[in-house]
Amino acid sequence: MTATSRETAPATASRETAPAVSVRGLSRNFGPVRALDDVSFDVPAGEVTALLGENGAGKSTLLKILAGLQPPSDGGVTVFGEEVASFDPSTMLGRHGVAIVPQELSLLPDRSVAENVLSGVEPGSRWFPSRRRMLERTAELLEALDLRLDPAAPVRSLDLATQQLVVVARSVARGCRVLILDEPTAMLTPAEAERLFALMARLKADGTTMLYVSHRMPEVFRLADRIEVLRDGTHVASWRSDETTPDQAVAAMVGRELGQLTRRAERPARPAGEPALRVRELSGRRHTDVSFDLRPGEILGVAGLPDSGRVEMLHNIFGGERGTGGTVELLGRPYERRDPIASVERRLAFVPGERRAQGLLTTMSVGENVGALMTKPLSRLGLVRRRALDRRAAEQARRLRVKTATMSQPITSLSGGNQQKAVLGRWLAIDPGVLILDEPTRGVDVGAKAEIYEQLFELAEKGLAILCSSSDLPELLTLTDRIAVMSEGRLVGTVEAAEATEESVMALATGAVPAA
């Protein structure tokens, strides 16, 4: 791979020509783990720089240092030529003008847009800010950013994408000159992402420097002027974005050429037999009259915008939440009073989309997370045979290639991809007849993603029926046989994955074409 020449800024550089952010020899240790190792690169002023790397590559650590959330162990950072003396959020923002838009937005949900945007810089006296002037100031600011938002609306009433725009506006209100965006599009629909991109273009025109983290190559190549790649805590590549290609960038991230992922459609196995899951006129929260069949050995995708009701529909089938009508037939038998306990008994597996909130037993070990569904078969008189459990969990983890030093370390110490493999592996213990997945690779790096796909292909070939919902359309096109598209709570069409394109699925999902 091409490691590039890194021009060091001359010591005499004036403020005007200095890079917006210059990272010099930055290292950060967590106990014995070196999360960042002697990383140096520049973020040129007024440009958009993309920071790429797999999970665990050190991106988050680097961002935290730049946002002043933690100090480096070694090395330093200059912002517009000025050395950062103290790594804390108020210095980074107040003195250096570096702001971050984190993945978990930190807004006050019950306060208005204006109060959020201007919190800390309220006009008027410090204890009694003027409400009228706050609304005026916010309106002006939103206007300048081309955002059509009511300054008086409570933040809770806005969708996630809009809340994110509010966070950007808040950074601007505080005079940020360097804006860091941490995977800003991970939770957005394409249309919402476009609004964000428009705002980024606006900020760029105003001279704001941006450092942007994303896993999505098309976006990166569209937005970024420069690309910096981290791998295993070191800086491995740096290009102008027109000097490289997505393949080259991905290769730098994973440290090897990644073969094109095999598409499911190219695999020989074909589903057959009576449906393993038959859903008829299923209704519940945010979904109405959904009907479909899923056969053994088939991978059925579910596409739709985040508010299309697809996630609620999955929870209804699994029994995580109550539905209001319709029927489900599971492995040839009606399944009426659905709840997770009964689903486990009837071999219906569910890997939820919110891994941290719904998937991980957060205070437990890797082994306990993998073994969570083995405790019943492996207990006698209510006592778990711990040794057998440990052994079986270790076998399962090995089979799914969960990368972990020991089985007894906390599940939260693993990377997203390995956590996901652990959660998937947990369910294989019940020998599922139907597997439901939501966002199977959200927050999962490229390498682990390929492994999870491979695993799902194998399971389908052994006859497992898989229902997989995702907001990542390329993922559904790669992974599934058919894609059921939902829009506003209804199933509006089903397309063969081999013939579908992102555009054709999106057209259905957004209601751009009438339901088939």
Place this chain on the structure above:
Amino acid sequence: MTSTTAPAREFSLPLRRLLHARESGVFAALVLLFLLGTVLSPSFAQSDNLLSVGQQIAQIGIMAVGATFVILNGEIDLSVGSTYALSAISTGMLISDGWSWPLAMGAGLAVGAMAGLLNGLAVVVLGVPSFIVTLGTLSVFRGVALLISDGAPISLSSSQPGVAEFNLLGQGRLFGLIPMQFVFFVAVAAVGVVLLSRSRFGFNTYAVGGNQEAARLVGVNVKQVKLTAFVLSGFAAGLAGVLGLSFLSYVQGVTGQGLELTVISAVIIGGAALFGGSGTMWGTVIGVAFIGLLQNILNINGISSFWQTVVTGLVIVAAVAADTWQRRRKTRA
């Protein structure tokens, strides 16, 4: 996070795990406290004194074992002091009414378990936060104890048949040496250790306390787990109350006020997280021993009981602060 070694090694042995676990800090503090006690007073390390400490911590310890299940679930039981009194009063009144002591004791334990069941039902069925529920029942159970006893103290007269035997539970010594109450504590703690670290219920307790939603979605019966924890807590408080009655032959409606705070303190000093999901039964046992030794040391060195209250309070805050600091260091550098 940069580990690329695929083989998943075997689990470490429970003993090694124990040494690496969070309670290792408290255990070290316990050892230091012991050494301090030995240095300060020659009578401290004598077996008589230590056995009496064992006697003194038994009731708190039994209740703390029950409370550990509740706290690991991410819940709290503030009503244990009142349950203690209610069970003791029930048993005392029945014995006074001429019931045979095993029956009366069984009834007292059942009252404790019922109290826990009521707490648990209010939490899992009505969905009221356990802090509120048990704050309420703290008052309700105390009120009932006062009502049924009409506010009058109950004294068991040793001339009454069976009372002498009943008193042996709290006053007797196994082999003429080890206080029976301590034996009860050891037995309860042993059951607690096995339940928590070996049983499915224990496994599910950690799952629910760490992430209730994730536990529910892997088919853990969250309500059942919580209900069981509250019943165990009520039962343990009842047992402690009965032993207290047996020890003193005396109980009144206001007995055991404020016990809940000592019990919760012991569990927290033992390293359990107040928001649930992490902590161990060994930790609780160490926490109980720590509180017992601390009070004993202050006692035999003639320090006023007012100071004991102050010191115990400071120790709780210090223990949690040390734990927080230790964890932050572990995750940061």
